[in-house]
Amino acid sequence: MKRIYMDHSATTPTDPLVVEAMLPYFTEKFGNASSLHFFGQEAAEALEQSRKQVAYLIGARPEEIIFTSGGTESDNLAIKGIAYQNSGKGKHIITSVIEHPAVLNTCAHLEKDGFEVTYVPVDSDGILDVAELENAIRDDTILITVMHANNEIGTIQPITEISKISKEKGIYFHTDAVQSVGKIPVDVNELGVDLLSISSHKIHGPKGVGALYIKKGTLIQAIAHGGEHEARLRAGTENIPGIVGFAKATTLAKERLAVDSKHLTELRDLLIKKVLDSIGHSYLNGHPTKRLPNNANLRFSFIEGEAMLLSLDMKGIAVSTASACSSRSLEPSHVLKAIGLRPEDAHGSLRFSLGKDNTREEVDYVVESLAEVVRKLRDMSPLV
């Protein structure tokens, strides 16, 4: 069966050029970067070269990049690292209601550990309320963590506005840029953040690798203990092939950003227009323009998302309900609830996340198939 993948926010295929870049580091240049001999030094050089490439993508310096095992670990390290380092100064953290579980559950863990967390709401378009955030700041606020772009509805948050405030108040500011990197420009200096999380597998790099940008001079505590790797902030033998692949993916992402984002925006807008035009009682979730070029989160009344997803899957089309992580749970998405959807509407939403290799023909086929699926499920629905 021909298969169409429109779930790039969950993960992306690794680019063949990335795999090619990784290959020598499995079998030939396989050294441990801590070893002093030739094999080790070869690995250490690859590591530092990769650090430069990743730093370059986001306008950082190489020494500001810590490699991790993925976006989740980067978020954990950033938030716990700042929290434990600064708990003497204060124990209050501000975040948003629409963060990824990697941030929300880390915050929840810190709450059990004596920290207080304020969850700032978003408007019905899914954009954070900056005034509310400013109001939430207290004398003991040590960290603000707000995502750059949301993984479910793709909305882009006012990071530069927030960083102005955080700088003024002398509060550390972390952003989870896992979804935005490679789709919109991400420059740590323009954004004005102190810490920023990235994940390799969302930008056509391998799974199991990520990075945390830590602005020079920002002290954080390690959360994994062991050897003295990664400036003593992340113990464990470095995953050199993974890191080399990640670095290659960042380089490709940087080169392709302009072309890709134009292509994705066109496809996204085409998909949204066609769906809204051809399927009754369908709606777009999230802000119409302040959203990732590749995200279309659509809502269909009277029917349920998983049933749509699996029906589309039988037609070879891969999409997602809410985020991949929460798609096994029965709770409607916290993000869709946060933008004010009724539970039954949240349950009836689908996320289409496009990739650079998707085509207009695929969009046509997807919309046709979707119309059929929606019709069939509505025929079965007692709510119509």
Add this chain to the structure above:
Amino acid sequence: MKRIYMDHSATTPTDPLVVEAMLPYFTEKFGNASSLHFFGQEAAEALEQSRKQVAYLIGARPEEIIFTSGGTESDNLAIKGIAYQNSGKGKHIITSVIEHPAVLNTCAHLEKDGFEVTYVPVDSDGILDVAELENAIRDDTILITVMHANNEIGTIQPITEISKISKEKGIYFHTDAVQSVGKIPVDVNELGVDLLSISSHKIHGPKGVGALYIKKGTLIQAIAHGGEHEARLRAGTENIPGIVGFAKATTLAKERLAVDSKHLTELRDLLIKKVLDSIGHSYLNGHPTKRLPNNANLRFSFIEGEAMLLSLDMKGIAVSTASACSSRSLEPSHVLKAIGLRPEDAHGSLRFSLGKDNTREEVDYVVESLAEVVRKLRDMSPLV
């Protein structure tokens, strides 16, 4: 230059069969195992199949295996996971003085967090003193963590003796089996442990993957927070290619164990005999027989290890001083200190860790080169 790699305890080349097994999971079967569609289910199946393979290697059940980003993370998860879960019962932990930094530094971190840790000594052969360990047990002891085989001197610890004691006293027992797996039989039931750490890159699998065995019914706390992956104990999108490669490596390790360990033991004994016979003032560190088949840790009076290492490197031979992790530090190895070596003798030690592809000819060349290097450095030494 022909290069001879004898640093397999630091890391191993990934087996070409392992790379082959991984390849489809980068570009074709690239799904996120949490996704409900075809791509996701394909990944989820690979994940569960891999879990079975890894479990099989160590005689565990699939549901007792948690995938991590490596040995360091496994050690952190095991020790912190048990400590925080059981801190209500007690805050005392017992370990040995010769553990890997992943264990020692995790224990040190817990000490800062209000736990007490007893470090049990080893004898001059590098074997843990079980009587001392038994004496160290207190009413509030919640965890014993002792490595299966040491990474520097290769000594094999009396794990079954310890597990008898831990069971009697109802204390959780974790072992770091990162170095023993694939070299000697490792069966969780025979060893009688509750938790056991493994790392992929030490057994010809890819870097950046590991596993923690957690005996059914053993409750531990998560240390990374986020999505509901890995029985909610390890958040983060699963590194499917890495996990598939790791699983393949465990299968190969199991198949090859008998042949490999025989080959390695022969080479090791040949290397030790030739060195001790042909180089004056040379000694073996650690127990002569209770040691990994692939480890020869040798000591040369009057000269320093790094100088030997780099001289050998110039002859194309890769070995290590102490563990790769600590080889950049100036402190002599804590393991060699623990077996009673004077600092200058600890500084003069080299670790040769053999791999299945090493040959007798390589051993001959290494011993010849070593003799030359030792002679040259001794000519330069004021201590001779």
Add this chain to the structure above:
Amino acid sequence: MYSEKVMEHFSNPRNVGEIEDADGVGRVGSPSCGDTMDIYIKVKDGIIADVKFRTFGCAAAIASSSMMTEMAKGKTIEEVLEITRDDVADELGGLPEAKMHCSNLASDAIRAAIEDYLEKQSHKKDNSR
């Protein structure tokens, strides 16, 4: 994730629809929880002569509804009332733990339809008294 049987019933659900002059109707679940089932039955001589459903819900909910209607059709009311909550899941070759409530929902739905039928019957008797 789902058994083949579940996927088969989900993609080709049996007995979808309404029965205009149903003898009993059951509605369980609520849209805000993510699933709602309507089950319609036609009873003849104490036997479920016809049964149809409409379901808003996930694949498991739809498959459970379909399977339930198949299991009920042609059986006596007493037999149908003996179908336990797990039976539907078992017939479907199992359901993921998180989806077991769908099996429950389906058996609850047909029970509700039968209760509706029995209540209407007793009203009829009342009225005819």
Add this chain to the structure above:
Amino acid sequence: MYSEKVMEHFSNPRNVGEIEDADGVGRVGSPSCGDTMDIYIKVKDGIIADVKFRTFGCAAAIASSSMMTEMAKGKTIEEVLEITRDDVADELGGLPEAKMHCSNLASDAIRAAIEDYLEKQSHKKDNSR
């Protein structure tokens, strides 16, 4: 990790050995710390006419010793005393942070040798008084 210059001096160290009738000898470091250097000097008309070393230590220690002897040879005592601790590392094209003490050790060693020489000289003067 090391510069080419370090590796070059490490693999081909200059001036290795002892001077039997040295005018001054300096020993610094201690085996238990991982490095010890012995430096021997021969002084003629206030100039370091010959210098040799023996070193127990890492590659950086050996290279620093070698470089130090090269830098000292042919210079006046005053010139050599002006060589700072960092100069040896600089001449070697830099040393890793953790190895900077090797550069220090080398300059300390030659200083110790010169002090030994000067002390012996003053004894000689004392004796000849």
